[in-house]
Amino acid sequence: MNDKTPPPLASHSLIWSDHSLKVLDQRRLPQQMHYDEYTDAAGVAEAIASMRVRGAPAIGIAAAYGVVLSAMSHYPAADWQDRVAADMAGLAASRPTAVNLFWALDNMRAAIGSHPTDPIPALTALAQRIHSDDIAANLAMGERGADIIGDTQAVLTHCNAGALATGGYGTALGVIRSLHKRGKLAQVYAGETRPWLQGARLTVWELAQDGIPATLIADSAAAWLMKSGKIDWIVVGADRIAANGDVANKIGTYSLAVLAKQHGVKFMVAAPTSTFDFDLNSGDGIHIEERDARELLPACYLDDGSPIDAWNPVFDVTPAELITTIVTERGAIMQPGRHGVGSLAPC
Numbered sequence: 001m002n003d004k005t006p007p008p009l010a011s012h013s014l015i016w017s018d019h020s021l022k023v024l025d026q027r028r029l030p031q032q033m034h035y036d037e038y039t040d041a042a043g044v045a046e047a048i049a050s051m052r053v054r055g056a057p058a059i060g061i062a063a064a065y066g067v068v069l070s071a072m073s074h075y076p077a078a079d080w081q082d083r084v085a086a087d088m089a090g091l092a093a094s095r096p097t098a099v100n101l102f103w104a105l106d107n108m109r110a111a112i113g114s115h116p117t118d119p120i121p122a123l124t125a126l127a128q129r130i131h132s133d134d135i136a137a138n139l140a141m142g143e144r145g146a147d148i149i150g151d152t153q154a155v156l157t158h159c160n161a162g163a164l165a166t167g168g169y170g171t172a173l174g175v176i177r178s179l180h181k182r183g184k185l186a187q188v189y190a191g192e193t194r195p196w197l198q199g200a201r202l203t204v205w206e207l208a209q210d211g212i213p214a215t216l217i218a219d220s221a222a223a224w225l226m227k228s229g230k231i232d233w234i235v236v237g238a239d240r241i242a243a244n245g246d247v248a249n250k251i252g253t254y255s256l257a258v259l260a261k262q263h264g265v266k267f268m269v270a271a272p273t274s275t276f277d278f279d280l281n282s283g284d285g286i287h288i289e290e291r292d293a294r295e296l297l298p299a300c301y302l303d304d305g306s307p308i309d310a311w312n313p314v315f316d317v318t319p320a321e322l323i324t325t326i327v328t329e330r331g332a333i334m335q336p337g338r339h340g341v342g343s344l345a346p347c
Contacts (some may be wrong), residue, residue: 013164014065014125015060016128019072021065025052030205031144040085041070048094048101051196055165056239056275057134060100063091064127067108071120081112097248097289097315099240099277104130134167135330137272142174145270145327146182149175152232154187156217156225159250160202161237161270171237171270173206175327178255180212188214189231191222193250195296195312219252226263234260238271238326243345245320245336246283247271251313257322266324271326278345283317 015022015035021044022035036052038044044066047053053062070087074080088105095101107130110121123260149155155176159165159332162173169177179185188207191198200216207214217225225231240248247253247269260267280286293310294302301308321337333341 009255012168013053013055014131014167016131017028020070021062021069023047023053023062023165027051028055028199029164034319037063037345038066039069040073041066043083043238044069044176045087045090045094048091048336053186054198055160056098056100057171057272058164059095059098060104060129060274061127061134061167062211063094063101064104064108064130066091067105067112068120068123068127071112071123075119081116084112095289096287097239097301100272100274103274129169134274135169137274138166138169138171138174139272140329141171141272141327142169142178144329144332145175145268146178146184146342148268148325148327148332149179149184149233149235150181152186154189155179155185155233155235156189156191156222156231156265157203157234157257158191158199158236158253158256159193160198160206162206164202164204164206165237170206171272172235172268173203174271175235175268176207176212177210180210186213187230188212189217189225191217191219191252191256193252194219194223198250213255223263225261226259226265233266233268233324235268235270238269238275239240239315240280240286241269241271241276241326241341242280242283242286243276243278243341244282245323245326245333246286247318247320247323247326248283248286248315249318251316254316254318254322257318261322267318267322269318269323269326270324271328273344273346275329276341276344283319286315286317288313288315288317 013024025034070084074083162170190199190203204214240246296310296312
């Protein structure tokens with residue numbers, strides 16, 4: 001398939017207008033489709049921190065638009081660059097693990113340096129290009145991933161790495177969409193993805209919008225599903241990829257990779273090259289975000305006097321040797337644990 005146009009979706013996570021960014025509040029899905037509108041960088045930073053917008057590529061895109069809003073708020077004051085820098089620091093602090101956030105901010109920072117006067121048109125054009133380039137990258141990796149998988153009876157995916165987590169089309173779900181368009185995919189299984197239930201609330205809902213058959217499973221059912229022989233591949237996205245091919249992704253990804261090795265199931269990571277962090281030698285250097293224990297605890301334990309605590313890491317790191325292939329818009333690396341990912345390093 002050479003179709004370069006993403007399919008129509010029931011929703012887009014980010015909608016840019018001339019003076020504002022509309023963010024689909026993904027915490028309310030699928031019961032309610034509600035957009036919050038932001039006109040300043042602080043609001044965008046809060047939307048990222050609160051997980052209204054989520055998914056590494058979408059976070060980076062939102063941050064880029066946040067910088068545009070910051071410039072609109074502060075230019076042409078004499079100290080506008082200092083004020084924008086402060087807003088960018090707030091955006092950088094909103095989520096620590098997704099490298100696309102910092103990649104986007106670095107690109108916007110460079111554009112500010114190149115346009116000290118009348119910066120808004122250049123910043124707007126760059127943010128829109130980051131957005132459109134992400135969609136194009138998703139389409140390319142979707143086709144490449146589908147080429148590698150070929151015919152398959154079923155795949156399992158984790159969290160939500162679809163249009164909702166990106167500029168559009170999706171990374172892991174982009175591969176799934178491309179397989180479905182080719183008639184090469186009979187079934188998709190989606191893990192619920194505790195504790196925010198991105199798989200249950202977002203992935204199966206998003207796939208249903210495209211008429212792709214999807215079956216929800218409890219996270220703890222994955223091993224039994226693999227043992228049954230019903231799936232050939234696991235396809236996931238990524239929030240950060242180290243220079244040796246170690247991958248940080250939603251908590252639970254590492255355990256799926258271990259189970260896949262045990263059961264002879266192949267494991268694919270689909271991610272744009274903006275997700276690679278070649279400054280990190282291995283996944284040991286990836287900062288893993290830990291969120292508030294209250295997101296995990298049942299309501300009966302939320303009383304201030306309760307002695308019950310919870311540990312709530314929201315990412316884990318999958319070693320490269322457990323990964324069959326990493327697919328990007330620029331190419332795919334088979335067995336990254338053996339070959340590394342240096343061929344995808346920027347020139």
